Amino acid sequence: MQLHFTRTNGPVDEAVDGLIRLADGIHRPEYVREMILAALKAGQEDDDRADLKLMNTTLKEMRFTAKVFGPYRNVRKVTVFGSARTSPDEPVYAMARQFGNKLAETGYMVITGGGNGIMQAANEGAGPEHSFGVNIRLPFEQHANPVLEGNPRLITYKYFFNRKVAFLKEADAVALFPGGFGTLDEAMETLTLVQTGKRNPLPLVLVDVPGGTYWAKWITFFQDELRRQNYIGDTDFSLFRRVDSVEAAVGEINRFYSRYHSMRYVNGKLVIRLTSPLEASHIEKLKDGFADILTPGGAMVSSGPLAAEQEEPELAHLTRLIVDFDRQDFGRLRNLIDEINRF
Numbered sequence: 001m002q003l004h005f006t007r008t009n010g011p012v013d014e015a016v017d018g019l020i021r022l023a024d025g026i027h028r029p030e031y032v033r034e035m036i037l038a039a040l041k042a043g044q045e046d047d048d049r050a051d052l053k054l055m056n057t058t059l060k061e062m063r064f065t066a067k068v069f070g071p072y073r074n075v076r077k078v079t080v081f082g083s084a085r086t087s088p089d090e091p092v093y094a095m096a097r098q099f100g101n102k103l104a105e106t107g108y109m110v111i112t113g114g115g116n117g118i119m120q121a122a123n124e125g126a127g128p129e130h131s132f133g134v135n136i137r138l139p140f141e142q143h144a145n146p147v148l149e150g151n152p153r154l155i156t157y158k159y160f161f162n163r164k165v166a167f168l169k170e171a172d173a174v175a176l177f178p179g180g181f182g183t184l185d186e187a188m189e190t191l192t193l194v195q196t197g198k199r200n201p202l203p204l205v206l207v208d209v210p211g212g213t214y215w216a217k218w219i220t221f222f223q224d225e226l227r228r229q230n231y232i233g234d235t236d237f238s239l240f241r242r243v244d245s246v247e248a249a250v251g252e253i254n255r256f257y258s259r260y261h262s263m264r265y266v267n268g269k270l271v272i273r274l275t276s277p278l279e280a281s282h283i284e285k286l287k288d289g290f291a292d293i294l295t296p297g298g299a300m301v302s303s304g305p306l307a308a309e310q311e312e313p314e315l316a317h318l319t320r321l322i323v324d325f326d327r328q329d330f331g332r333l334r335n336l337i338d339e340i341n342r343f
């Protein structure tokens with residue numbers, strides 16, 4: 001029998017519905033039903049053990065990720081990337097430890113890869129009670145650092161792509177310290193997702209020691225090669241900030257959330273949630289200054305919560321700025337958020 005996600009599967013639909021009722025306590029049964037059907041369809045369509053094993057492990061890893069992070073949904077978190085090979089006697093290690101400490105003092109939790117080097121330093125600074133570790137199984141180098149051993153917020157992944165989802169889906173900010181291929185991969189992954197709008201804007205800070213050249217040379221390459229050849233645009237440089245102190249790094253994150261809270265799309269419109277309202281004159285200035293990213297004839301208007309947001313009652317008290325954003329230039333969207341925070 002060929003299965004479909006529509007309700008045209010006769011006794012199979014009845015069996016799936018019965019299983020959901022029997023399990024009891026199932027949230028969002030419409031999605032759970034489709035997940036079950038996807039598994040059944042995969043079993044029909046693919047007899048390759050490796051394919052089915054990958055699908056199975058991926059679903060189990062993502063389920064466990066949601067379980068671990070779920071109780072902390074209302075706590076802002078900062079993902080910290082950097083080299084596993086940085087030793088404790090290096091200045092950048094001390095800087096990462098101080099950064100983790102300052103984040104915890106400010107009310108953030110810290111997410112790292114759970115390994116040594118910069119990751120351990122950030123976890124040490126934040127302390128185990130304010131730390132998450134999203135570790136990866138490798139044949140060498142990577143194992144849980146002492147801060148996270150036995151921590152219920154430590155997850156060990158088989159697949160890098162599941163780990164990357166956790167790093168960025170759960171983060172409210174990303175801090176990148178110097179590192180190797182993995183750090184650069186994580187930097188480019190984050191930039192690509194934010195540049196294309198596949199990840200909502202967030203503070204992305206490139207942290208180096210005073211006088212350090214790691215990120216400065218990286219930015220120079222962007223300017224001399226990528227920008228000069230029109231592979232990226234001027235506004236893409238708004239997606240990140242380079243800093244050389246802990247205070248500047250934490251300040252960048254705090255400024256981003258000084259008025260801006262979060263955003264989502266409702267019926268094609270961008271809904272920006274704010275912790276305090278904008279004056280009418282400020283909204284007019286924003287509309288004039290950012291007319292280039294509005295749809296033809298588009299507007300910016302203040303609003304309360306929309307009907308589609310009823311499933312998020314904890315955000316009902318926030319003011320909304322409804323923007324007819326054309327979804328073309330997310331660097332300019334970052335500029336808009338910065339301007340909102342300046343008023």
